[in-house]
Amino acid sequence: MEKRDKIYEGKAKILYKTDDPDKLIQYFKDDATAFNAAKKGTVVDKGVMNNKISTKIFEFLESEGIVTHYEKMLSDREMLIKKVSIVPVEVVVRNKAAGSLCRNLGVEEGKKLPISVLEFCYKRDDLNDPLMNECHIIALELATQEELDKIKEIALKINALMSKFFANLNLELIDFKLEFGRFKGGIILADEISPDTCRLWEIGTGKRLDKDRFRHDLGNVEEAYQEVLSRVSK
Ligand code: UDP
Secondary structure (H helix, E strand, O other), X not given: OOEEEEEEEOOOEEEEEEOOOOEEEEEEOOEEEEOOOOEEEEOOOHHHHHHHHHHHHHHHHHHOOOOEOEEEEOOOOEEEEEOOEEOOEEEEEEEEOXXXXXXXXXXXXXXXXXXXXXXXXXXXXXXXXXXXXXHXXXXXXXXXXXXXXXXXXXXXXXXXXXXXXXXXXXXXXXEEEEEEEEEOOEXXXXXXXXXXOEEEEEOOOOOEOOOHHHHOOOOOHHHHHHHHHHHHOO
């Protein structure tokens, strides 16, 4: 697989064309940002760890019937993916209250939510990725109702699968963010799933093993990502 022109560079990843028009290379960087890039830094080897963690999770989800953009891991920092057209909506699923839910709605961190909470944010850096509802998504023609229904169904299925997957590794899946893409007329899972995009708390100790260590300067960021990698690799 030949790596060609760079087509996109985001905060944590770069996308390159390949010699196959239907495939891209997703390259994972060590750069870390939080609070819509107000806080910036790097985490040593985060890209390597997130590539490997994402690979394990995509392989698990595929084995459970979820269609993803994942094709294969090419190197420490590179993943071969299907070229999709990204739906410009970030989908957040929450099981316990944390982060912006606590800030925005005054809920105590760690409160168990009696239902899984689905949230949507408009992928617009210039607007700071604002929260939006289903009517906004349809009215702005970001997705059709049929696509949105599919996205919600897949997101909830992924929540059930990943909650169990992480519980087996003694980790509680508090919340996470997904992105979806259009591929051959359908909707498939895209982007990455890693401690950058999930909150994971160790069961029993409540130890944060995710990007909150970077966001809130809790220290041992690299060690936390490494711990997640070693658990998903078992
Ligand atoms: N999240 C993400 N990218 C974003 C915003 C959120 O991956 O641009 C993830 C985040 O890591 C967490 C979940 O989505 O697992 C919910 O994030 P929240 O809105 O609480 O984020 P905060 O504002 O606290 O960073």
